Amino acid sequence: MKNSCSVQVDLDSFATLLHFYNYRLTDRELKELSIFYPLVISRFLDLFRRLDIKATFFVAGWDVEGNPEAAESIKLLSSQGHEVASHSYAHQYNFTCLNEKEIESDIQKNSNFIENITGLKPLGFKTPGCCSTAALFAIISRCGFLYDSSVAPSFIYEFWKRMRSISKHNEYRSGKSDFISLISPRIPYRVSRSIWRYKLAGLSPQIIEMPFSCLPFTRVPFYSNSLFMFGENAINRLCYSLLKRNHLIFFMHGIDLVDLYKDNVDIRLRAHPFVSMPLAKKIKHLEVFLQKAKGDFIFKRSDVLAREILNNNK
Numbered sequence: 433m434k435n436s437c438s439v440q441v442d443l444d445s446f447a448t449l450l451h452f453y454n455y456r457l458t459d460r461e462l463k464e465l466s467i468f469y470p471l472v473i474s475r476f477l478d479l480f481r482r483l484d485i486k487a488t489f490f491v492a493g494w495d496v497e498g499n500p501e502a503a504e505s506i507k508l509l510s511s512q513g514h515e516v517a518s519h520s521y522a523h524q525y526n527f528t529c530l531n532e533k534e535i536e537s538d539i540q541k542n543s544n545f546i547e548n549i550t551g552l553k554p555l556g557f558k559t560p561g562c563c564s565t566a567a568l569f570a571i572i573s574r575c576g577f578l579y580d581s582s583v584a585p586s587f588i589y590e591f592w593k594r595m596r597s598i599s600k601h602n603e604y605r606s607g608k609s610d611f612i613s614l615i616s617p618r619i620p621y622r623v624s625r626s627i628w629r630y631k632l633a634g635l636s637p638q639i640i641e642m643p644f645s646c647l648p649f650t651r652v653p654f655y656s657n658s659l660f661m662f663g664e665n666a667i668n669r670l671c672y673s674l675l676k677r678n679h680l681i682f683f684m685h686g687i688d689l690v691d692l693y694k695d696n697v698d699i700r701l702r703a704h705p706f707v708s709m710p711l712a713k714k715i716k717h718l719e720v721f722l723q724k725a726k727g728d729f730i731f732k733r734s735d736v737l738a739r740e741i742l743n744n745n746k
């Protein structure tokens with residue numbers, strides 16, 4: 433039987449990304465940057481319609497609040513059969529360093545925000561910057577989520593994140609992650625039956641973890657940038673043949689479908705990987721890859737795959 437592939441898109445707006453690069457923004461700048469959602473969502477809808485794929489989009493409410501066009505595009509995602517999941521409300525990079533009450537209230541706020549737009553409560557959650565702790569599992573289970581996608585099971589990713597954090601303003605520094613994240617499974621699993629149970633102190637959260645896919649042994653993440661970097665060459669063909677053996681969680685970012693020059697994007701984002709690559713070239717890499725993957729995987733939204741895993745593991 434074929435394995436499943438779930439495409440996840442983190443819709444981090446231009447403003448959120450500028451925070452990542454350590455820029456503080458004025459209200460005027462925030463307003464100017466609000467074109468992000470309608471711009472990228474129309475492109476994703478177009479791409480996924482051509483490929484006949486239903487995907488999962490992670491949304492942070494503050495990116496959308498006060499921007500009716502952005503809210504309209506989220507609504508469109510949902511009405512066209514894509515999943516809208518939660519990426520926290522305020523997209524604070526140090527999310528897992530907040531106290532329990534602050535974390536829970538931010539998560540509830542975003543769930544309500546998304547429900548008000550789509551009419552559906554989000555079933556999936558992902559922390560900003562992919563940070564994960566046992567305490568967080570307990571909270572999101574309590575908040576009624578079906579699955580989480582916050583765990584980054586990769587030493588390389590964690591090291592890169594820590595290094596980037598050193599020179600940042602406190603609020604833009606990465607949150608903490610339990611060490612278990614790094615040695616936890618690379619493929620979707622039931623949290624209460626995984627290595628996490630040693631940290632869960634009697635709690636048994638009914639949550640499925642859907643981590644982004646990493647290569648075996650090296651645990652190097654495989655995602656959109658891997659395609660932009662290596663295209664269809666032998667390295668990617670080898671990675672793909674290794675990843676084909678399990679379910680694949682293929683993650684992307686909203687900015688993947690942005691062209692720095694054509695879209696007249698804030699030049700401070702030129703440091704972002706592949707933002708200067710022509711949009712047509714990026715779309716071609718994605719199309720070639722996803723079209724090929726359609727022959728080997730069954731594509732499912734993350735909530736659909738998580739529910740299947742939960743039911744198969746009763």
Ligand SMILES: [Zn+2]
Pocket residue numbers: 442444519523559560561
């Ligand atoms: Zn994010």
